[in-house]
Amino acid sequence: MAEVKEYWRWKEYNWKNPDINWQDAAVITAGIDVGSVSSQAVIMCDGELYAFSNMRTGSDSPNSALNAINWAMADTGLTQKNIHFTVGTGYGRVNVPFADRAITEIACHARGANYMYGPTVRTILDMGGQDCKAIHCNEKGKVISFIMNDKCAAGTGRGMEVFANLLGVSIEEVGERSLQVDEEPGPVSSTCVVFAKTEATGLLRSGWSTEKVLAAYCSAMAHRVVSLLERIGMEEDFAITGGIAKNVGVVSRLEKELGVKALKTRHDTQIAGAIGGALFAKALVEKGKK
Amino acid sequence: MIANYGYKDGSGDFFISIDTDKCIACEDKPCLEACPIKILEKFADDYDDEVVGVKEEHRKKIKYSCAECKPASGERNLACQKVCQPGAIEHSW
Numbered sequence A: 001m002a003e004v005k006e007y008w009r010w011k012e013y014n015w016k017n018p019d020i021n022w023q024d025a026a027v028i029t030a031g032i033d034v035g036s037v038s039s040q041a042v043i044m045c046d047g048e049l050y051a052f053s054n055m056r057t058g059s060d061s062p063n064s065a066l067n068a069i070n071w072a073m074a075d076t077g078l079t080q081k082n083i084h085f086t087v088g089t090g091y092g093r094v095n096v097p098f099a100d101r102a103i104t105e106i107a108c109h110a111r112g113a114n115y116m117y118g119p120t121v122r123t124i125l126d127m128g129g130q131d132c133k134a135i136h137c138n139e140k141g142k143v144i145s146f147i148m149n150d151k152c153a154a155g156t157g158r159g160m161e162v163f164a165n166l167l168g169v170s171i172e173e174v175g176e177r178s179l180q181v182d183e184e185p186g187p188v189s190s191t192c193v194v195f196a197k198t199e200a201t202g203l204l205r206s207g208w209s210t211e212k213v214l215a216a217y218c219s220a221m222a223h224r225v226v227s228l229l230e231r232i233g234m235e236e237d238f239a240i241t242g243g244i245a246k247n248v249g250v251v252s253r254l255e256k257e258l259g260v261k262a263l264k265t266r267h268d269t270q271i272a273g274a275i276g277g278a279l280f281a282k283a284l285v286e287k288g289k290k
Numbered sequence B: 001m002i003a004n005y006g007y008k009d010g011s012g013d014f015f016i017s018i019d020t021d022k023c024i025a026c027e028d029k030p031c032l033e034a035c036p037i038k039i040l041e042k043f044a045d046d047y048d049d050e051v052v053g054v055k056e057e058h059r060k061k062i063k064y065s066c067a068e069c070k071p072a073s074g075e076r077n078l079a080c081q082k083v084c085q086p087g088a089i090e091h092s093w
């Protein structure tokens, strides 16, 4: 039987910092971000990134959390017994069986973005698998205000996956391909992913190129989150976290609409929430919460 | 913290914003009792402060949950706002 290509599939991987020996650390903490689409586990040694994993969320949250932490610990010699405090975050945060505490993804993304982009970050846009959040924070990464839209999948990672599959374009190429247009089309008019799919099929039938349809969809996504940002206001510096931050087609259109450049980071934007969780865990250890 | 609960869809913006810094100092939290639908709840936030927010189950249908206080025509009676002395609650619609 011919293999069915899964265009939505993004790269799952784990990573370990070769410059850190966990046995030298006084405080080892973990952050587990179980989202609706992806799960990440981050392990920090004295507040420095030591190891992480980034994988797809399975059919249940407890198993996804366990798989993520086990993969992050792989080949490190670490076991869960060595971890002093674990914070669960994300959509499945209350279903992380080994977590000492659950903290919302809003607070964790703000703390994580502060670590990843530095203390100048004031506005964070988290474009996750199933929702989108705009957050304002102070120089310590504490949330000042937030707004969230999770009513439908449009403008989210899941929506983008559906689109990648529909158009037969690998999710990792969607952004680049969407920029290969001579002229920028208007955004697809629908904000609902189901209707947007129907609209895209119609556009392809009427002769639009795949790139043009992708451009229209990336543009619609950018436009949708800009309106969310407008509600709480834009204060620089600006950073984007979550999987969509890797989509240059959405990010560049967002930057254009906002008239602001998003900060760059050497870290994987998908691990912001888990980093924030591990940093909260460290602060809680220091407060003597365990 | 200004917490915005609600959603945006094709028919408009439906958000309740709560300035939770004001809730920390508000001992009796009268909004909880005043809301006829009991949409609001008290909880410890991520920074361990006792604040008020919109219950999860109302966030995606807040326009409909608050409809009793906000009829399409006639007088609006926003009980939550009336009892909130510090003026912490705002509605976007």
Ligand code: SF4
Pocket (backbone or CB within 6 Å): B018, B022, B023, B024, B026, B029, B030, B031, B032, B051, B052, B083, B084, B085, B086, B087, B088, B089
């Ligand atoms: S009455 Fe106002 S300040 Fe007091 S808890 Fe309710 S919303 Fe907060």
Ligand code: SF4
Pocket (backbone or CB within 6 Å): B034, B035, B036, B037, B038, B039, B040, B065, B066, B067, B069, B070, B077, B078, B079, B080, B081
């Ligand atoms: S408008 Fe009415 S139903 Fe809505 S939160 Fe306020 S008191 Fe409750």
